[in-house]
Amino acid sequence: MKTYTNPVYLYTRPADLSGAPRHWPVIVAGAGPVGLTAAIDLAQRGIDVLVLDDDNTVSVGSRAICWSKRALEILDRLGCAERMVRKGVEWNVGRIFFRDEQVFDFNLLPESGHRRPAFINLQQYWVEQFLVERLSELPQAGLRWQNKVIGVTQQTDRVSVRVTTPDGEYTVQADWLIVADGARSPIRGMLGLESEGQVFRDRFLIADIHMKSDFPTERWFWFDPPFHRNQSALLHRQADDVWRVDFQLGWEANPEEEKKHENILPRLKAMLGDKAEFDIEWASVYTFQCRRMRSFRHGRALFVGDAAHLVSPFGARGANSGIQDVDNLVWKLELVLEELAPQSLLDSYDAERTFAADENIRATTRSTDFITPKGQTSRTFRDAVLMLAKRHPFARRLVNAGRLSVPAVLKDSSLNTLDTGSFASTTIPGAPATDAPVSGSHGNWLLDYLDQGFTLLAFGTTVPADAVTALTRAPIPVAVVQVGAPAAAGAGRIEDRDKLLAARYDAQPGTCYLFRPDEHVCARWRSFDLARVLAAVAHATGQTAIAEQEAA
Amino acid sequence: MSEHKTASSGISTLNTDINIAAPDDFYEELIELHRGLSDEQSALVNAKLILLLANHIGDAAVLREAMRAAREDVA
Numbered sequence: 001m002k003t004y005t006n007p008v009y010l011y012t013r014p015a016d017l018s019g020a021p022r023h024w025p026v027i028v029a030g031a032g033p034v035g036l037t038a039a040i041d042l043a044q045r046g047i048d049v050l051v052l053d054d055d056n057t058v059s060v061g062s063r064a065i066c067w068s069k070r071a072l073e074i075l076d077r078l079g080c081a082e083r084m085v086r087k088g089v090e091w092n093v094g095r096i097f098f099r100d101e102q103v104f105d106f107n108l109l110p111e112s113g114h115r116r117p118a119f120i121n122l123q124q125y126w127v128e129q130f131l132v133e134r135l136s137e138l139p140q141a142g143l144r145w146q147n148k149v150i151g152v153t154q155q156t157d158r159v160s161v162r163v164t165t166p167d168g169e170y171t172v173q174a175d176w177l178i179v180a181d182g183a184r185s186p187i188r189g190m191l192g193l194e195s196e197g198q199v200f201r202d203r204f205l206i207a208d209i210h211m212k213s214d215f216p217t218e219r220w221f222w223f224d225p226p227f228h229r230n231q232s233a234l235l236h237r238q239a240d241d242v243w244r245v246d247f248q249l250g251w252e253a254n255p256e257e258e259k260k261h262e263n264i265l266p267r268l269k270a271m272l273g274d275k276a277e278f279d280i281e282w283a284s285v286y287t288f289q290c291r292r293m294r295s296f297r298h299g300r301a302l303f304v305g306d307a308a309h310l311v312s313p314f315g316a317r318g319a320n321s322g323i324q325d326v327d328n329l330v331w332k333l334e335l336v337l338e339e340l341a342p343q344s345l346l347d348s349y350d351a352e353r354t355f356a357a358d359e360n361i362r363a364t365t366r367s368t369d370f371i372t373p374k375g376q377t378s379r380t381f382r383d384a385v386l387m388l389a390k391r392h393p394f395a396r397r398l399v400n401a402g403r404l405s406v407p408a409v410l411k412d413s414s415l416n417t418l419d420t421g422s423f424a425s426t427t428i429p430g431a432p433a434t435d436a437p438v439s440g441s442h443g444n445w446l447l448d449y450l451d452q453g454f455t456l457l458a459f460g461t462t463v464p465a466d467a468v469t470a471l472t473r474a475p476i477p478v479a480v481v482q483v484g485a486p487a488a489a490g491a492g493r494i495e496d497r498d499k500l501l502a503a504r505y506d507a508q509p510g511t512c513y514l515f516r517p518d519e520h521v522c523a524r525w526r527s528f529d530l531a532r533v534l535a536a537v538a539h540a541t542g543q544t545a546i547a548e549q550e551a552a
Numbered sequence: 553m554s555e556h557k558t559a560s561s562g563i564s565t566l567n568t569d570i571n572i573a574a575p576d577d578f579y580e581e582l583i584e585l586h587r588g589l590s591d592e593q594s595a596l597v598n599a600k601l602i603l604l605l606a607n608h609i610g611d612a613a614v615l616r617e618a619m620r621a622a623r624e625d626v627a
Contacts, residue, residue: 376595377595380595380596380599381599383596383599384596384599384602384603385603387596387600388600388603388604392607398603
């Protein structure tokens with residue numbers, strides 16, 4: 001590759017090769033984007049974490065390229081998003097072509113007044129490199145390259161992990177194991193578990209090309225183009241003048257033949273024109289799969305990312321959903337490790353993220369069915385939609401070249417406290433926080449104020465000082481952020497600088513929103529009441545269920 | 553009782569009563585629409601027609617009921 005040289009991370013002989021097994025609160029298996037995010041989140045919370053990876057570098061080839069707004073917001077909390085946004089390319093316009101003409105274009109037109117754009121494109125290797133560099137700044141984290149997990153044994157109170165290295169094998173123990181070892185997940189196999197679902201009978205060629213071009217920074221998607229009849233194609237820009245090209249090949253294609261550069265070149269020349277000058281940086285042939293594990297928690301093994309669920313790539317719902325898995329899991333794990341919440345809280349990770357995985361699987365299965373219709377009648381309907389889309393706006397809504405990743409709204413989560421007041425805001429209990437411009441002492445965005453664990457956002461009416469003390473000194477502390485009113489001692493204060501915050505939350509004086517540490521709303525009220533806030537925190541940390549069981 | 557309104561709920565359902573003023577004219581136009589087309593082209597025109605009409609109707613319950621009625625007696 002011309003534009004990127006994979007770093008080689010040094011293997012060092014682990015001290016564990018001799019002596020008694022060391023015990024860690026958490027081990028993360030797999031240093032991909034999801035495993036690294038988990039490790040950073042844990043280490044930032046002051047939890048010792050060991051990351052084991054069988055390789056010694058980052059992703060080879062661009063792989064995941066579209067990073068969603070929600071993933072960037074999570075990575076902001078972890079100190080990584082700024083570099084990504086600076087390096088990546090922002091895009092808003094997509095064009096859909098059918099045969100030899102454009103049928104329509106769309107603009108994601110992100111609503112203004114949010115820190116992060118709807119999407120940026122950036123090669124996965126850059127993201128992994130930035131995450132590795134961030135993790136190395138955190139003393140709580142150990143990152144061991146060329147340390148491959150070859151066995152996992154669960155006991156009631158711990159998990160033992162057998163590891164092989166160039167210098168031999170050792171065993172290490174942990175309270176919890178986060179399994180982030182990817183789609184093929186060797187650990188899933190070691191534990192005798194399966195990921196169930198559907199493999200689509202189609203093959204896709206995916207290539208990164210380096211090209212100086214005046215093509216705009218847009219997502220171009222072709223159905224049945226003249227340069228690639230009866231199939232689909234995609235062109236999308238990444239950083240460093242690298243472009244992602246995707247060609248649907250059909251099930252009969254021979255992956256080894258299609259991957260050869262001499263066979264890729266004619267396809268690219270047909271697509272980009274004879275005059276285009278480019279180099280192929282990387283190419284791969286893959287099939288789509290949509291599957292998930294029945295449960296993401298198995299005792300002390302917690303599955304995240306592709307190891308837990310796999311989607312087809314149209315929609316950017318793979319890595320982005322894996323990062324959201326971690327965002328959901330890590331704060332719960334912290335409370336369990338500190339014995340502030342019961343282990344059953346981790347079952348809510350399973351419930352909430354299998355719900356999100358099902359949503360992603362449904363969305364990407366629908367896209368795949370549209371892009372690669374199976375059977376003549378579905379092909380006819382697909383073509384009919386594309387023909388109508390040129391003239392009729394209603395049909396554009398039916399065109400499905402990927403429904404781009406949006407975070408799941410966990411509206412039926414057992415951790416939510418049901419609304420008692422009436423609210424016109426779409427940021428309902430279970431939804432992630434909607435960002436808004438604010439002013440205050442630690443930043444100009446609402447999300448800058450929601451990263452301190454549980455946070456109560458109180459509009460107007462001042463929360464009394466004794467209540468602020470009770471909340472901030474509770475065993476599970478709740479930060480109080482006052483909007484547009486004097487703050488009692490111990491509470492923060494922000495101003496609604498563009499009057500968007502109150503509008504987005506349908507807030508009136510007295511309105512309070514309670515956010516979980518992953519910035520999801522778990523309760524809201526029209527007036528402040530200390531007992532109700534404390535009850536909602538107990539509910540959101542799985543303690544109510546325990547209390548009810550004990551009472552029964 | 554009329555099929556397309558349930559008196560109690562008022563939710564509209566599929567109207568299968570006669571609703572086209574000149575049925576023979578409509579049928580003739582429908583057949584005429586396909587004149588000179590191959591089976592493949594006709595299938596495409598039919599698909600476009602279904603999509604246009606479905607969007608016009610809009611009501612998911614009505615569409616679902618129409619789909620069910622269309623599938624009735626076929627495999």
